[in-house]
Amino acid sequence: MTDAYIIGAGQSDFGSFPDRSYRSLFDDAFDEAVDSVDGDFDADDVDEAFLGTLGVGGRQLGLSGPAVTEHLGLHGIPTTRVENACAASGYALRQAVMAVRSGMADLVLAGGYEVMTDTSGDHTKWWLGVSGETEWERLSGTTFAGVYAQMASAYLRAHDATVEDLSRVAVKNHGNGARNPHAHLGFECTLEDAMNAPDVAAPLNLYHCCPTTDGASAVLVASEDVAGQLSDAPVRVSGAGAASGRVGLFQRESLTGIPASATAAERAYQEAGISPDDLDFAEVHDCFAIAELAAYEDLGFCDRGEAPRLLREGVTDPDGDLPVNTSGGLKSKGHPIGATGTGQVVEAFAQLRGDAHVQVDDPEIGVAHNVGGSGGGVTVHVFERVAEGDV
Amino acid sequence: MSGDASDADAGDRRGVVATGLYLPRRRLDGDEVEAAWGTSPPVDRAAVPAADEDALTMAVAAGRDALDRWDSAAADVAHLAVATTTPPLEEEAFAPRIGAALGLASEISTATTTQSTAAGGEALLSGADADGPALVVVADAPEGDAATVGRRVGAGAAAFLVADDADVVLADRARESTDAPGLRLRERGQTAVSELDITTYERETVRDVVSTAVERLDVAHDAVGAASLHQPTGDIPHRIGAALPYDGAAIARGTVVDDVGDAGAATVAIGLLAGLDAVEAGGTVVAGFFGSGATAVGLGFEAESRVETGVEAAIGAGEAVSYPAALRARGAIGRTEVAGGGAHVSLPSWQRTIPQRYRLVAGRCPECDAVAFPPEGACPACHARVDFESERLARTGEIVAVTAIGQGGAPPEFVEQQRRDGPFAVAIVEAPVAGDGTGSARFPAQVTGRDPGSVSVGDAVTGALRRIYTAEGVTRYGLKFVPE
Numbered sequence: 014m015t016d017a018y019i020i021g022a023g024q025s026d027f028g029s030f031p032d033r034s035y036r037s038l039f040d041d042a043f044d045e046a047v048d049s050v051d052g053d054f055d056a057d058d059v060d061e062a063f064l065g066t067l068g069v070g071g072r073q074l075g076l077s078g079p080a081v082t083e084h085l086g087l088h089g090i091p092t093t094r095v096e097n098a099c100a101a102s103g104y105a106l107r108q109a110v111m112a113v114r115s116g117m118a119d120l121v122l123a124g125g126y127e128v129m130t131d132t133s134g135d136h137t138k139w140w141l142g143v144s145g146e147t148e149w150e151r152l153s154g155t156t157f158a159g160v161y162a163q164m165a166s167a168y169l170r171a172h173d174a175t176v177e178d179l180s181r182v183a184v185k186n187h188g189n190g191a192r193n194p195h196a197h198l199g200f201e202c203t204l205e206d207a208m209n210a211p212d213v214a215a216p217l218n219l220y221h222c223c224p225t226t227d228g229a230s231a232v233l234v235a236s237e238d239v240a241g242q243l244s245d246a247p248v249r250v251s252g253a254g255a256a257s258g259r260v261g262l263f264q265r266e267s268l269t270g271i272p273a274s275a276t277a278a279e280r281a282y283q284e285a286g287i288s289p290d291d292l293d294f295a296e297v298h299d300c301f302a303i304a305e306l307a308a309y310e311d312l313g314f315c316d317r318g319e320a321p322r323l324l325r326e327g328v329t330d331p332d333g334d335l336p337v338n339t340s341g342g343l344k345s346k347g348h349p350i351g352a353t354g355t356g357q358v359v360e361a362f363a364q365l366r367g368d369a370h371v372q373v374d375d376p377e378i379g380v381a382h383n384v385g386g387s388g389g390g391v392t393v394h395v396f397e398r399v400a401e402g403d404v
Numbered sequence: 405m406s407g408d409a410s411d412a413d414a415g416d417r418r419g420v421v422a423t424g425l426y427l428p429r430r431r432l433d434g435d436e437v438e439a440a441w442g443t444s445p446p447v448d449r450a451a452v453p454a455a456d457e458d459a460l461t462m463a464v465a466a467g468r469d470a471l472d473r474w475d476s477a478a479a480d481v482a483h484l485a486v487a488t489t490t491p492p493l494e495e496e497a498f499a500p501r502i503g504a505a506l507g508l509a510s511e512i513s514t515a516t517t518t519q520s521t522a523a524g525g526e527a528l529l530s531g532a533d534a535d536g537p538a539l540v541v542v543a544d545a546p547e548g549d550a551a552t553v554g555r556r557v558g559a560g561a562a563a564f565l566v567a568d569d570a571d572v573v574l575a576d577r578a579r580e581s582t583d584a585p586g587l588r589l590r591e592r593g594q595t596a597v598s599e600l601d602i603t604t605y606e607r608e609t610v611r612d613v614v615s616t617a618v619e620r621l622d623v624a625h626d627a628v629g630a631a632s633l634h635q636p637t638g639d640i641p642h643r644i645g646a647a648l649p650y651d652g653a654a655i656a657r658g659t660v661v662d663d664v665g666d667a668g669a670a671t672v673a674i675g676l677l678a679g680l681d682a683v684e685a686g687g688t689v690v691a692g693f694f695g696s697g698a699t700a701v702g703l704g705f706e707a708e709s710r711v712e713t714g715v716e717a718a719i720g721a722g723e724a725v726s727y728p729a730a731l732r733a734r735g736a737i738g739r740t741e742v743a744g745g746g747a748h749v750s751l752p753s754w755q756r757t758i759p760q761r762y763r764l765v766a767g768r769c770p771e772c773d774a775v776a777f778p779p780e781g782a783c784p785a786c787h788a789r790v791d792f793e794s795e796r797l798a799r800t801g802e803i804v805a806v807t808a809i810g811q812g813g814a815p816p817e818f819v820e821q822q823r824r825d826g827p828f829a830v831a832i833v834e835a836p837v838a839g840d841g842t843g844s845a846r847f848p849a850q851v852t853g854r855d856p857g858s859v860s861v862g863d864a865v866t867g868a869l870r871r872i873y874t875a876e877g878v879t880r881y882g883l884k885f886v887p888e
Contacts, residue, residue: 135816142815143747148757149778151747152872152880153848154809154818154830162807163832163848170861215808215857263832263846264784268805 018240018247022362027228027347031131052243060118065101065125066351103354103383103392124231125351146261161301162214167268172318179302180207190341197347221302226347252395254281260389271388274311289313293376296357354383419570424470424563450558450665455824463543466561482536487527522695531566544668558665562673578620587696615647617702629683632658632675634694761882767792777845801835808856829856
């Protein structure tokens with residue numbers, strides 16, 4: 014079995030682009046990914062594509078994948094649209110890795126796209142909310158903000174944690190996103206800003222929630238042979254973990270964490286032969302501030318209840334022991350649902366090649382964690398820098 | 405017309421064996437109305453239903469209160485009679501849904517009376533004439549133009565379990581009708597009640613029809629300790645009473661309109677509860693229902709023992725609401741259509757879950773003993789594909805997670821509710837298996853009847869049927885939870 018390598022990764026600007034189509038946004042992402050390939054890339058060599066989207070606001074429920082690759086000029090290649098809510102492109106990457114490792118393909122495009130800001134707020138909430146447990150959770154009156162807020166209420170009750178700890182996530186991630194030219198909300202915020210914003214779903218306020226974003230991201234996954242030909246510094250996917258959980262928060266054993274995240278991380282670490290201590294940075298799924306705290310614990314960065322301490326002590330700041338969301342995370346960079354999973358890989362690829370906007374000092378191993386809904390589907394991928402000449 | 409042919413045999417001693425009451429939590433003080441309009445308020449206070457309440461939800465709440473106070477089970481009820489001027493839909497029986505929510509047997513007879521404020525009296529007679537225990541529920545939340553009838557309308561529900569061998573015996577009944585249109589009417593296609601406001605004509609018609617019916621009752625009129633007479637405002641029952649041999653105190657004991665507002669068909673029924681509560685053992689209580697058109701129903705009860713109806717405590721409770729908030733809650737300041745529609749859960753798939761949504765029917769895994777809610781799919785604990793054994797969860801549980809959904813944060817199907825009632829709390833509730841069973845299960849549910857900011861993890865909550873949302877013209881009902 015060949016390993017799978019990332020040889021290129023790129024994204025469109027993330028933001029609100031009501032005048033753009035999802036296909037044209039994906040063109041941007043693909044072009045940036047191609048530009049990041051060290052060698053001479055020929056689009057005709059792409060064997061297959063796996064593209065994630067929730068469904069682009071309902072405007073193209075079927076066949077949006079082929080619509081994108083045909084628009085891009087990757088004429089005729091097999092394209093599969095992957096849907097797992099906010100983890101759609103985390104799973105698209107997983108499919109690409111599986112295709113390469115199996116030997117069926119040598120060069121696979123994984124990516125995702127979403128456009129939602131050109132519709133009314135009600136339409137967006139209707140569309141987003143039906144990716145949770147619809148019959149019970151949604152019809153009790155919650156959108157995802159409400160479900161994560163319930164998680165936060167249980168977390169704040171169970172542990173030594175406060176709303177200020179949730180706000181620290183916003184301050185840190187906005188600080189990073191302000192340096193990312195692709196970020197949707199690329200500005201800094203103070204702890205005061207992040208404490209005094211209006212409530213969206215108490216205890217979560219506006220600064221504890223990621224925005225609704227348009228955007229696309231693209232990753233080129235190659236076999237060892239192709240990676241050796243096209244890349245001077247490919248990034249190896251050394252661990253690909255994924256897990257499912259009950260779609261409704263009320264149906265799961267934990268209200269303060271995401272069990273599928275823990276399982277997916279265990280699987281990824283085991284495959285990579287590492288422990289969380291070996292990580293040099295992480296991109297985690299911070300759709301809501303509580304999700305970042307839960308991720309620290311689910312991914313084994315600390316014990317249960319210790320996540321607030323990591324934030325307070327700056328452990329996950331860019332200059333800390335384990336920088337988290339140097340891209341700005343979903344909070345600041347933005348969360349174009351289907352594009353988020355491979356968007357995280359764009360950051361991991363840049364970090365491991367020394368090209369990041371908020372560069373961690375000489376990282377060797379990083380992790381990306383992508384959650385669908387409130388935890389129904391999760392992917393965790395471990396990425397490793399490859400020493401020159403090793404591929 | 406005293407003692408008509410269908411009257412029960414004297415030996416049955418048929419009458420009221422248990423009562424129930426429901427009043428919405430919020431009350432609009434007349435001073436608020438006076439400040440807005442610059443004229444004296446038509447009633448002292450009015451109960452204001454929340455956006456997720458209607459005649460049906462209030463009927464279920466009052467019916468449950470009566471069943472809880474009865475020494476038999478809901479399954480023993482043989483007849484359900486419901487009355488309201490304002491059913492949730494103009495056409496569609498609403499008794500079946502009340503029966504389902506209260507766990508009544510599916511084969512019982514039902515009767516619905518509507519289109520008249522006298523409907524409450526008709527429903528009580530339907531219960532009196534039934535074979536076996538009858539549940540009679542009178543629930544109402546009339547609507548009126550904010551400038552006219554709407555300034556005094558209230559809401560509430562009263563329930564009566566009518567059976568043989570009662571301590572409160574229905575001693576006699578009487579009717580009177582006359583052709584007198586235009587006193588209170590609702591035009592076809594309209595939701596709001598209107599009045600022509602021809603004062604003398606209205607007052608004299610009401611007085612004559614109601615007093616004639618009540619006077620015909622074969623009861624000891626000089627022993628009447630309380631009378632609940634037609635009461636759209638507080639002065640009307642006293643005007644009727646002037647034609648009857650009752651003192652002002654007896655009429656005051658049965659008059660509740662200045663506390664609950666004009667609750668349509670339900671006001672006299674709630675006044676009857678107040679009267680039963682107020683008289684000592686051996687007292688006589690009369691009720692005089694009036695419906696424009698015009699017709700009156702007189703009922704005479706002899707109470708061998710005093711009845712605790714809880715009406716005084718319910719009237720004393722409640723929370724003040726401003727006039728704009730009351731108008732908003734009642735949907736008087738415009739309603740909204742939501743762009744893009746809502747989550748589509750088909751009606752059949754909603755109906756499949758009615759046992760869960762009304763009665764918290766859960767399942768127990770025969771393999772590992774875990775409790776599943778809803779009881780479908782693999783066992784949540786051992787993940788085996790099993791046939792769950794049916795279990796009921798208790799209607800009282802504990803909040804284990806909760807959020808308050810702020811303005812702008814509601815899913816589209818809840819936008820109208822939030823527009824009218826403001827932010828709402830949504831919890832994950834953990835409820836134990838009912839009775840002596842072991843285990844518990846969690847489910848998400850809206851919290852209602854409290855300021856959402858005051859709701860927190862650890863609070864005890866009890867289920868109450870409320871409107872969940874409306875899609876395709878059909879309102880879906882289910883349990884929400886009220887903090888203790």
